[in-house]
Amino acid sequence: DVKVTQSSRYLVKRTGEKVFLECVQDMDHENMFWYRQDPGLGLRLIYFSYDVKMKEKGDIPEGYSVSREKKERFSLILESASTNQTSMYLCASTKGNTEAFFGQGTRLTVV
Amino acid sequence: KNEVEQSPQNLTAQEGEFITINCSYSVGISALHWLQQHPGGGIVSLFMLSSGKKKHGRLIATINIQEKHSSLHITASHPRDSAVYICARLYGNKLVFGAGTILRVKS
Numbered sequence: 001d002v003k004v005t006q007s008s009r010y011l012v013k014r015t016g017e018k019v020f021l022e023c024v025q026d027m028d029h030e031n032m033f034w035y036r037q038d039p040g041l042g043l044r045l046i047y048f049s050y051d052v053k054m055k056e057k058g059d060i061p062e063g064y065s066v067s068r069e070k071k072e073r074f075s076l077i078l079e080s081a082s083t084n085q086t087s088m089y090l091c092a093s094t095k096g097n098t099e100a101f102f103g104q105g106t107r108l109t110v111v
Numbered sequence: 112k113n114e115v116e117q118s119p120q121n122l123t124a125q126e127g128e129f130i131t132i133n134c135s136y137s138v139g140i141s142a143l144h145w146l147q148q149h150p151g152g153g154i155v156s157l158f159m160l161s162s163g164k165k166k167h168g169r170l171i172a173t174i175n176i177q178e179k180h181s182s183l184h185i186t187a188s189h190p191r192d193s194a195v196y197i198c199a200r201l202y203g204n205k206l207v208f209g210a211g212t213i214l215r216v217k218s
Contacts, residue, residue, distance in 0.1 A: 009153065029203050043197070043208040050204055088155055092206055099142055100201050104153030 003027055005093050006103035013110050019078040021106055023091030030095060032074035034058075034066065036089040037105070046089075050075055081110045114138060115200050117209035124216050127179040130185040131210045134198035137179065145172050145183050148211075154197070155182070188216045 007022035023032065031050050034041040035058075045058030047066040055066050063085060067075040072091075074092040078085055116135045124130050134143070145157040158165050158172040160181060165172050169188075174181040185192055197211045 035205055035208070042210040043199075044113070045206075061171055094201060094202075094204070094206060099159045100144055100199065100206055102146065102156050104155075105148075107151075 003101045004091055004103040005091055006089075006106050007040060008106050009104060011029055012018065012106065013081050013108055015080075015082060015110055017078075017081045017110075019081045019108070019110075020090075021076040021078075021089055021108070022101055023074045023076070023093075025074075025093040025101065026072060027093065027095065027101065028071065029093040029101075033059045033092040033094075034064075034067065034074065034076045035090045036060070037090060043090060044055070046076065081109050086110045113118065113142055114207045115198060117196075117212050119202055121213045122209065122215070123203045124214070126190050126216055126218045128188050128216075130188050130192075130195050130214065130216075131214050132184070134181045134209055135147050135179060136181075136200045136207075138200075138202065140176075140179075140200050142201040143181050145181075145196040146199060146200065150194070150210045152194075156194060156214075159212070176209040185214075188215045192216050194204060 003057045004025045013019050033048040034046045037061045044060050048069040049055045065077045086109050094100045118133045142161045143207045148154045160174040171184040193215050195211045198209045199208045
């Protein structure tokens with residue numbers, strides 16, 4: 001019954017690597033979001049997308065990019081991973097202003 | 112000021128106690144979510160509310176649209192309830208999270 005799936009629960013990458021975090025939803029939702037969660041800072045919006053090939057910057061887009069080639073998939077890309085991008089990453093999706101669904105999160109460690 | 116304010120930030124309770132976590136928001140909503148995150152774990156959706164009250168086991172969530180306030184109650188608390196509880200407001204395309212309440216239930 002999983003509706004929003006993130007590709008990995010735990011990920012360890014090296015500094016400078018290009019990292020892809022994948023999120024897939026099976027509910028035909030238009031809106032998809034990427035957040036990161038850090039102690040004391042809560043969940044902060046990185047990017048969101050309201051349609052295929054459309055994207056909007058959130059509050060902390062620096063160092064990240066996104067891709068939405070298909071409606072069901074929203075990818076977060078770390079072009080050159082750095083240690084300050086070690087965090088918990090959460091994907092969410094919504095259809096209009098109805099219920100939101102959340103992925104389980106990906107704990108990324110950059111060493 | 113965050114659009115979504117939670118209180119308290121930290122809460123320690125004895126096993127068996129009744130627990131209340133509060134969430135206030137400053138603008139309108141179409142839905143409000145309560146989420147749970149255990150230490151080192153992923154985020155689990157507990158409730159979605161647009162009005163009234165919902166109950167699941169020992170967890171109860173209420174919302175007062177006029178007062179822009181929601182509460183999460185835990186009855187007969189247990190150490191396994193120790194987690195971070197987060198409320199999130201959904202309006203239009205925008206999803207905004209509170210900072211979270213860290214709950215520790217001692218046996």
